[in-house]
Amino acid sequence: MSVDGARERVRIRVEGTVQGVGFRPFVHELAGTYGLSGFVGNDASGVFAEAEGDASALARFVGDLGGRAPSLAVVERVVTESLPPLGDRGFRIVPSDAAAAPAALVSPDTATCGDCLAEIRDPDGRRHAYAFTNCTRCGPRFTIVRNVPYDRCNTTMAAFAMCDACAREYGDECDRRFHAQPVCCPACGPALRTAGADGRPAPGDPVETAARWLLDGRIVAVKGLGGYHLAALADHEDAVARLRARKHREHKPFAVMAPDPAGARALVDLDAAAAALLVSPARPIVLAARRHGARVAAAVAPGNRELGVLLPYTPLHHLLAGRLARPIVLTSGNVADEPIVTGDAEALRRLAGIADGFVLHDRRIETRADDSVVRSFRGRALPVRRSRGFVPAPLRTPWEFPRPVLACGAELKNTFCVARAHHAFLSHHIGDLENYETLRSYQEGIEHFCRLFGVRPEVVVHDLHPEYLSTKYALELGGVELIGVQHHHAHIASCLADNGTDGPVIGIAFDGLGYGDDGTLWGGELLVADLAGYRRAGHLEAVPMPGGAAAVREPWRMAAAYLTAAFGEHVPWLGVVRRNRERWANVARMALAGTNAPLTSSAGRLFDAVAAIAGVRDTAGYEGQAAIELQQAADPHERAAYRATVTGDVVIRGTDLVRAAVDDALAGRGAGTIAARFHNGLAWAAVRAARLLRDRTGLDTVALSGGVFQNVLLLERLVSGLEDSGFRVLTHSHVPPNDGGIALGQAVVAAARERSARDAAAS
Template identity: 45%
Template sequence: MSIEEIRVYGTVQGVGFRPTVYRLAKACGLRGEVFNDGQGVLIRVSGSDESLTEFVQRLQQECPPLAIINQLTRTRYQGEFSFNDFVISTSVSNAIKTEIAADAATCPQCQEDIFNPLSRWYRYPFTNCTHCGPRLSIIRAIPYDRNNTSMAAFAMCSECAKEYNDVENRRFHAQPIACHICGPQVTLERADNKPITAFMFSMLDDIDAVCTLLQKGEIVAIKGLGGIHLACDATQETAVQKLRDRKKRYHKPFALMARDITVIEEYCTPSAKEKELLKSPAAPIVLMRKKGLEDRVTREKLLTPNSSFLTPNSLAHSVAPGQNTLGFMLPYTPLHHLILKRMNRPIVLTSGNISDEPQCIDNEEARQKLGKIADYFLLHNRKIVNRLDDSIVRVVGDKVQTIRRARGYAPTPINLPPGFNNVPHILAMGSELKNTFCLLRDGQAILSQHLGDLENAAAFNAYQNTLNLYLNLFEHKPEIISVDLHPEYLSTKLGKELANANQIKVYNIQHHHAHIAACMAENNIPLDSNPVLGIALDGLGYGEDGTLWGGEFMLADYHQFKRLATFKPVAMIGGKQAISQPWRNTYVQLLSAFTWQYLKQEYGELEILQFIEKKPLNLLNQLIEKEINSPLTSSIGRLFDAVAAAIGICREECSYEGQAAIAMEALVDVHSLNNHEETQIYPFKLDISDSIYCIDPRPMWQALLHDLQQQISQPVIAAKFHKSLANVIVEMVKHLRTENVINKVILTGGVFQNSILLQQVSNRLQALEIKVLTHSLVPSNDGGLSLGQAVIAAAKLINP
């Protein structure tokens, strides 16, 4: 007989791993114990060599659905051993190296329980088991035991305790186990504090009443898993517009939740991959193309929102104005399943917040901040410890593209490529917008959930609180802090303050280098690999020359980069104002290419010229000439804005970042996009300046203005611009290949969230037999930046 100590690392706590170990150990006739500790799961077991081998093989093959085994080690156990049977022992606290599981959508068995009148979990909104339910959202400390979660406030009743201790039950050691008798409860309230009585609704309970309220056109604030949402019937224009007006979210698309795939299929045609994502334990919002209309009709509807392409259950136009995609998710908690049971149409389910503030998670905070938005509140008394927004993904080609990484995905670690195995603790602070931070340790990157835009004070406070929680949860003591090169980012300033306070080194990482490194890391490119060509296109990032970059071609590895090419820089008149007022970008692009006198002479009849003529051009020109709040930028995000405004899309103002570019992508004429005639390509000019190649859009503007004179439609011009931009990007790659060894090209940055541009560039490069690497695990936008910052700092540390 042999006695072994088996150490299991990975996502192995709170996912039914110990019960699986127990069941398999008993089946293999073994003696010993299993328990959780700070590093994962530890098994001490005695049996024949054959039985032990069978046990380990079955453990890896029959791993619970939510468990992830990263590593399993076996050693001879030399300590005291006096077990006559196999038992589950009490958890032990020591150095934290284990992983925290992400919150998981309600499993099919629990769904059956809540709709089974004979089950004691019938209509209980907090039903869960080891295969599903809250994890990160309720945890305060590791190990993941009930007393370290917000469920500690709820003592188990005898029935729940019986199931919790029954090793044959799927709720064995399910830490959030609860029922009607002993668990959290929901309450329905009116926003005006007037009483609610049962005769007001035809309802089974408060949850069922919410369905009735939504059907009546009311707005209900619903406390869910990682935050409070605002909900209304997505087919009632009045209700949706009322929500927009009250929330002051005037244009940005709303997320939708539907009871099941059948309801979603009334509005979209999800692919097999999209259905898989919708039904996955992560249950993200999946962006899908609207169903049922030919491209021509879709464009007409987008251009004329009051047109009557309506069906009985048509979505309100205000759900996603100017979009040809919808963001759907399925119910991911019993509460949502119960609300939607009688709802045969989608609901809007958007973050419960004002403007750009973080989502509310506290009941009293929600009453104060959302009292003038919601008509009713459905709240519960289980504390949300960790705020979690809904994750957003889409499928481009056959690959999943993460747009926002949060609930269901965070904080699942990302395994680092070869060469990063023994890196000390590193903290990367992320960006200013779409912020995440990243902890590096033991060959893994732990990326936080999406934390929002730090320029909002409430978001910055939430960022600091979440950072402290993660550092404590994982007992992470950084030896290096990595920050963005931009000196004014709040994340950069905080990182430097932390470094000074703890007397540790700071690395300043260039923004686009971090984008490229993040994509390298998630694609498992080893530390010592040859440089790749990274194409980083985004809104802006601070450059090493003090200008704002955003259209970059870089030869890069983890240690360094060389800027090979860029787009011609132009001024951002008014700084941030240029982001919210696209016409400013059009003006400066035109002024960079032509004299204003020439433009008036040749194109004076065009609407865009007449529009700009009414602006205070003398003042704007002075700002440019004297370089007052008008930094130079090579940003492709701003080029998209300029083109959109020129053809009449979001010309005056955008209410959220990227609105003009997203609207233009939605309008693209597919026929023109697939037309291979040379006349369908706008030309760009390739120059060289200070040893860096530069793409000049002047010829493109001349051709585009000519198209406007010819009254070519918005969808056709939008298609030609997308195709032309992809074409010039690939032409530049071909040119750079003549001077550099380029076998891999990375496409990164927020602009590559544009699925048309991503596919156009990818397909053209692949036709040249160039390997193209894109993002999947982390966003291509700034939500993935902290991963890149972390691995660059690690590389500098390993090879100074």
């Protein structure tokens, strides 16, 4: 740009998450501040603009596009091109240009802002108690958008024509609803209604009716941003017990919505990081230690020292919470492991046997999205489920995806990923691909993401397990290049991508099960890996898994396998043997003979075995339950550790840990001591294995991934041990360490292989 006082014009392209976040109104206001003329608009790639004026003002304007952007915007790049001045006057917002292929980024749904909340609470305002109040700083985005650019006509708000008052706000550049696409009010927007269990309309104000039902101990299905929730008063013992029974959810904890941050602190202990996550615009469920005396029913989180708490994030939640001023159970509106319900007719049909009443509305949900779940670890987020509030914000990678990619993910906790250029779009939580409804949701989600982000996959990546439905889906696609990626390599690659590094590293991948290169079931792996490749450098010793999948549901079977491996035919007469004596001999023989007993090195199955030996749990109602409860049982003050041999070929002897647990059990030591010493011992052995590999490879960075590392007790012990040994340790902070992050790992592995092949060909 030239000297001050000279008039210049530039064409501007702004890339990133700049649609649906008030960016065009921000540009309009900023241009007025600097006295510039020109225009700004949306297109399928982001925001375009032309600006003309004094050269120095123009330079400051361009710099402020990224430096002073709205809080919900993520500006990745600002590109300018000089143009000859036109001498025009005024700055305007122009109609969107949807001609190009979609490439714009879509904002996640965002919790109600303070200004909108004040309007809802103002008895003299026209949006008093209106459950769909929003502005450019808050409200629905991803769950209502059908296509880009993000304009009202491309959302499910297209069904609601703005009234004159809303249209004036929409067109007023001084109003915070200037070009807010979902703007509405009681005169022109969606409306709540209530229905009884039989689906017939219920009279009265919907919020008051729902509050009365909840106070009476009823279960209420409430339509939220990404689907229906089932609600009950969290301190009502009978209501929560009935919800658990009707939903066929015998063991998994329920989330609890507190009315405000003070109410959350009455339930759980929050460190600074957890407190920040709780009030963030994403409003996730935050897992934290339950406070002594927290007023929740026993059935909310049976046998769990933690609670998952969240704060209201829609106007409807705020209205209900304000009316009740008590914590509310808020759990996914589904039966067992089916997808969360989104449609009104579907809710009345599928939730009829669970809910005593319904709060419905007539704004359609385009994409279902469960609540996100996070915890804090060492001052950062540790995601457990990444969904509403975070999706579809992309992960920007330092490396390019040479061709458009679809990564199909795993079987459990499934997410998929589509990727192009430097963006990886990890999907919302799909769930376990074990029924038709979830598989259909998975397929619809892939089609929606590909359309929304302009991705036509040329490369499709899948897990090696031939029976995963995600693998079968990939193999049925035509006209694409198929790439198989080993499960645990994908885990480590996911952690590398999460940290923006390509390795090589020592990767420790501990999880339930994954298909290994040798045809056995891996799950306790030490890899030497980068994005493009890996070698298996060590692992937990392999033991039989009696009954295959039955051992996942019945952890005592893994106790039989480990005890048989450790003691042969002379297994001590422990409680787990006595409790399962009718079937013990047959299962032990199965393990010894290897009949219907595939070998596994799974860390998750080792946790199952120790949980059964310690008397914590013999059978599981959901995957990982025994391991979770073993962690919950552990005495956090116990520092003694079981010792396990790490062999010269870097095999960790899990049977050593089991023998030590048996000795403590026979000595009468409780589950708290056994659980803690086991966690400490496994961490010690993993550190020892990493040190051996460092001696052989020279690598001093360790990446930790896999579902077992949701266990913060083990994670803390292992990270501390590694750091004390001089390692740099990489953990997850943007995507889950569990199988919800697998698809990202698959995508970056495929891209790295292609880049390596291209570079090799060029040389």
